[in-house]
Amino acid sequence: MLLRHRRSWDLQERDTTPEALWASRRSFLRGGAALLGGASLMPSLSATAATGPAGGGLADPGPAAGGTPLAGVTPRPDLAAADPLTPWDAVTTYNNFYEFGTAKEDPARRAKGFVTEPWTVTVDGDVARPGSYDLGRLLMGIGLEERIYRMRCVEGWSMVIPWVGVPLAEVLKRVEPTADAKYVRFETLNDPKRMPGQAWRVLDWPYVEGLRLDEAMHPLTLLATGVYGRSLPPQNGAPLRLVVPWKYGFKSVKSIVRISLVREMPRTSWAAQAPQEYGFYANVNPQVDHPRWSQAKERRIGDFLRRDTLMFNGYAESVAGLYSGLDLRKWY
Ligand SMILES: Nc1nc2c(c(=O)[nH]1)N[C@H]1C(S)=C(S)[C@@H](COP(=O)(O)O)O[C@H]1N2
Ligand SMILES: [Mo]
Numbered sequence: 001m002l003l004r005h006r007r008s009w010d011l012q013e014r015d016t017t018p019e020a021l022w023a024s025r026r027s028f029l030r031g032g033a034a035l036l037g038g039a040s041l042m043p044s045l046s047a048t049a050a051t052g053p054a055g056g057g058l059a060d061p062g063p064a065a066g067g068t069p070l071a072g073v074t075p076r077p078d079l080a081a082a083d084p085l086t087p088w089d090a091v092t093t094y095n096n097f098y099e100f101g102t103a104k105e106d107p108a109r110r111a112k113g114f115v116t117e118p119w120t121v122t123v124d125g126d127v128a129r130p131g132s133y134d135l136g137r138l139l140m141g142i143g144l145e146e147r148i149y150r151m152r153c154v155e156g157w158s159m160v161i162p163w164v165g166v167p168l169a170e171v172l173k174r175v176e177p178t179a180d181a182k183y184v185r186f187e188t189l190n191d192p193k194r195m196p197g198q199a200w201r202v203l204d205w206p207y208v209e210g211l212r213l214d215e216a217m218h219p220l221t222l223l224a225t226g227v228y229g230r231s232l233p234p235q236n237g238a239p240l241r242l243v244v245p246w247k248y249g250f251k252s253v254k255s256i257v258r259i260s261l262v263r264e265m266p267r268t269s270w271a272a273q274a275p276q277e278y279g280f281y282a283n284v285n286p287q288v289d290h291p292r293w294s295q296a297k298e299r300r301i302g303d304f305l306r307r308d309t310l311m312f313n314g315y316a317e318s319v320a321g322l323y324s325g326l327d328l329r330k331w332y
Contacts, residue, residue, distance in 0.1 A: 058073055058075060058146050058162075058229040059085055059146065059148070059162035059228050059229055060228060060229045061087075061088030061228045061229075061230075065088050065092075065228065065230060066230075066233070067226075067230035067231045067232075067233060068230060068231040069229055069230050070144060070164050070225070070226045070229060070230060070231060072143070072144060073144045073145065073146050073164050073226075073229065074143055074144065074145050074146070075145070075146045076145045076146060076147050079145075079147040079148070079149075079220070080146075080147065080148035080162075081148045081149060081150050081160050081314070083150065083160045083300075084160065085148065085160050085161070085162055086159035086160050086161060086300075086301050086302060087302065088228050090159065090301050090302060091159060091161055091227060091228070091236070092108060092227075092233050092235060092236060093105060093108045093235075094301060095107040095108060095235045095236065096153065096155075096249065096250070097111065097197075097235055097236075097237065097254055098197050098202055098203055098207070099188065099189075099195035099197045099198055099205075099207065099254075099255070100195060100196065100197045100234075100235065101196070101197045102197070102200075102202060106197070107234070107235035108233075108235045110196055110197070111233075111234035111235045112234070113234075114194060114195075114234035114238065115194070116234065116238045116239040116255075117239070118134060118135075119134070119135040119239050119240070119257075120132050120133065120134060120135070120257065121133050121135055121138050121240065121256060121257060121258065121259060122257065122258045122259070123138075123175045123258075123259050123260075123261075124258070124259075124260050124261075125181065125185075125260040125261040125262050126177060126178040126180040126181035126261040126262065126263065127175045127176055127177055127178060127181065127261045128175070128176035128177075128178060129174070129175045129176050130175070131175075135239055135240060138171060138174070139166055139171065139223075139225070142166040142167075142170045142171065142174075143166070144164050144165065144166060144225070144226070145164070145165065145166070145167075145222075146162055146163070146164050146229070147162075147163050147165070147222060147243075148160060148161070148162045148163075149161060149163060149220075149222075149243060149245035150245060150313050150314055151243075151245065151249050151252070151313075152248060152249065152284045152298055152309060152313045153248065153249040153250075154248035154249065154250055154278070154282070154290065154295075156293060156295070156297070156298055156299060157298060157299045157300070157301055158298045158299070158300050158301070158309075159300070159301050160300075161227060162227065162228055162229070163222055163224040163226070163227055163243050164224065164225060164226030164227065164229060164230075165222040165223050165224035165225050165226065165243065166222070166223050166225070167219060167221065167222060167223075168184075168216050168217070168221045168222065168223045168242070169216070169217045169218070169219065169221065171223060171259075172184070172216060172217060172261075175259075175261075177213065177261045178261070180263055181213055181261035181262065181263070182212070182213055182262070182263050182264070183210055183211065183212055183213060183261075183262050183263070183264065183265055183266055184210060184211050184212075184213060184216040184259060184260070184261060184262070185208060185209075185210045185258075185259070185260040185261075185262050185266035186208065186209045186210065186211075186242060186253045186256050186258070186259055186260075187206045187207070187208055187253075187256065187257055187258035187259075187260070188205075188206050188207035188208075188253055188254055188255050188256060188257065189206065189255045189257045190205045190206035190257075192205075203269050203270075203273055204269065204272060204273070206257075207253060207254070207269045208253075208266060208267065208268050208269050209242065209250070209251055209252075209253035209266075209268050209269065210262075210265065210266035210268050210280065211244065211251070212265075212322075213261075214322055215244070215322060218318070218319065218322065219318075220244075220245055220246065220315060220318055220319065221242070221243070221244055222242070222243040222244075222245075223240055223241070223242060223243075223256075224236075224237070224240070224241050224242070224243045225239060225240055234255075236254070237252075237253075237254025237255050237256075238255065239255070240255070240256045241253065241254040241255065241256060242254075242256065245313055245315055246283060246284060246312040246313050246314075246315040246316075246318075246319045247281070247282045247283055247284060247313075248282040248283075248284055250270050250278065250282065251282050265280055266280075268280055270282075276291060277290060277291055277292070279331060279332045280331075281323075281326075281331045281332060282332070283312055283319075283323070283328065283332065284309060284310070284311070284312055284313035285311060285312070285328060285332055286308065286309040286310065286311060287311075287328075287329075288328065288329055288332040295309055296308065296309060297309055
């Protein structure tokens with residue numbers, strides 16, 4: 001997510017390819033290996049690339065990764081993208097989490113030591129069971145699942161990430177939305193002492209995101225508590241973050257402290273910051289360009305060649321029905 005007045009890292013990369021990369025690409029092509037397809041830009045990362053869960057087991061980056069291994073996680077091979085996983089190293093060091101700084105490498109460095117225990121989630125608005133819940137209590141008894149989802153950032157890059165989490169629908173059923181609830185509003189922690197990036201007013205903190213209630217109840221919508229079989233590292237949104245795989249990454253709000261059931265479409269951070277650039281729906285759509293760049297293609301982290309972006313990020317079969325009657329060009 002780049003602000004109007006600054007130039008995107010990815011746009012720069014797209015516009016000017018660093019000397020070294022051209023050099024290595026030329027030698028790569030000379031080697032006649034071009035027919036093999038995407039060459040890796042990141043040898044150190046691809047050297048440790050996971051190839052996906054073996055035999056239906058959980059993806060595991062190995063003990064060097066740190067974090068707490070999560071027990072009792074059910075793999076969902078039916079909800080696992082077939083694409084090779086983005087390596088743990090990339091998933092946990094190339095992040096957007098402006099509360100910890102705006103450079104991709106800032107969150108991994110500056111969120112180190114971010115304390116997520118205890119963690120309270122306030123549920124309010126049009127629900128039968130409002131309250132401030134300890135996170136463990138809110139999720140208690142809901143089975144953890146591993147789901148491998150593609151993630152497409154609006155900036156034009158993508159990853160394939162093995163999340164661990166619970167269906168948001170299960171949590172919402174527990175708190176019982178009333179008939180008046182039409183949208184769900186999510187809020188990230190607002191605490192500049194613990195989130196140093198909040199000293200800069202790049203966004204109107206706290207970070208707010210939202211979904212229509214039917215999107216929130218959709219079986220693909222996940223509340224993640226882990227990644228790669230381990231508890232979420234802080235830079236990925238510990239201890240609780242949303243994952244909505246058919247929408248641009250900015251919808252997947254991190255470090256959630258409040259979930260509100262509301263009647264009106266919430267005023268979300270990026271749509272408020274730059275309404276001409278970011279919409280509320282933010283469904284991945286290769287046919288609707290961002291005002292400053294095309295969304296037709298994306299760079300899968302670790303690949304050399306760019307690939308086509310898929311409608312609804314490849315989840316059209318499951319989610320297109322949510323938007324019948326909605327003009328996808330207007331409500332991008
Ligand atoms: N609170 C908060 N949530 C956020 C962001 C952020 O800056 N703050 N960035 C978003 C963007 S733009 C993306 S692409 C994803 C990145 O998630 P990841 O770092 O776990 O890959 O988080 C999203 N959630
Ligand atoms: Mo993003």
